[in-house]
Amino acid sequence: MIFFVGFFLFISGMQGTKKYFEKLASKKIRNYIIKYTNSFFVAILIGLISTAILQSSSVVSIVLISLLNAGLIKLKAAFAIIMGANIGTTLTLQLISTPIVDYYYILLILAFIFLIYDILIKRFKYHYYTMIVFNFAIIFTGFKMILLYFNNPDKIIFFSNLLSMADNLLSAIIYGLFVTSIMQSSSAVSGIILSLLKVDIIDLSTAIAVILGSNIGTCITAIIAAINGNKYAKSLAIAQFIYNFAAVIILIPFYNIFFSIIKFTGGNISRQLANAHTIFNIFNLLLFLPFFNTFISFFEE
Secondary structure (H helix, E strand, O other): OHHHHHHHHHHHHHHHHHHHHHHHHHHHHHHHHHHHOOOHHHHHHHHHHHHHHHOOHHHHHHHHHHHHHOOOOOHHHHHHHHHHHHHHOOHHHHHHOOHHHHHHHHHHHHHHHHHHHHHHOOOOOOHHHHHHHHHHHHHHHHHHHHHHHHOOHHHHHHHHHHHHHHOOHHHHHHHHHHHHHHHOOHHHHHHHHHHHHHOOOOOHHHHHHHHHHHHHHOHHHHHHHOOOOOHHHHHHHHHHHHHHHHHHHHHHHHHHHHHHHHHHOOOOHHHHHHHHHHHHHHHHHHHHHHHHHHHHHHHHO
8 A cells, every 4th residue: 555655646746746847837948949949959958958847758758749740840959859858857866866865754844834835925926836846745755655665575575576577688678668658657667666776676787777678668658649740740759769779779788888887886776776877868869969960861851
């Protein structure tokens, strides 16, 4: 029961944060996307920042698909934003891997104080900001409950047996792809994988492989959103899938080297998992930079 309550709180907090950030900033983000994406590197930066703010690369993908359908943005700029968004989405895992999560109760108390102050004194003047703080508190609370659930000898044995199917690199990647495709949230999958890692149900190498798979699985949302879109919207969804899929495939033969680099970054295993997620997406971007124009040209014809 505690797992489902924790998972519900974690997902609700994610959705709530996304909702209120979207209400607060989505119109401005849309305007920035339309106005400032003539520069390739500015487009990447907008993708990174907007995803970090909205806490969801899927939301950014859907916004881009709607702009492409309306003819308000070019495919090249949209894909550059996606490249930046892939890095921005790693912020969630970076955040919940820090010690700040252990002080979730302080954030929860502050959130309630802000909420009461906003309702009684300011008459909802700072409603969006208050709800963002409140939903972050809910995310951290849910994560701690999930961690508490898994931190049980019986659960450790059960989930260790359940995850035995992901006993090699390829199967772990497929597992991450499959689970993320179903859950439609790479951030939720990342949170659960981090909690499993912290109680030693899975090792760091397997956890990283699952996260790599989730990078592919998260593309399913954009593919679904683009089904009824124009050819450029469909092209963006397909290009995003190929972009993420190809990077994982290219990395597989060099996975041991990649894993050694992650271990070299230091910190605890939670931090190393978060670093792996971020470094992989930076690697993905740098890998594609020399081939960007050639790659996009296939979809612009």
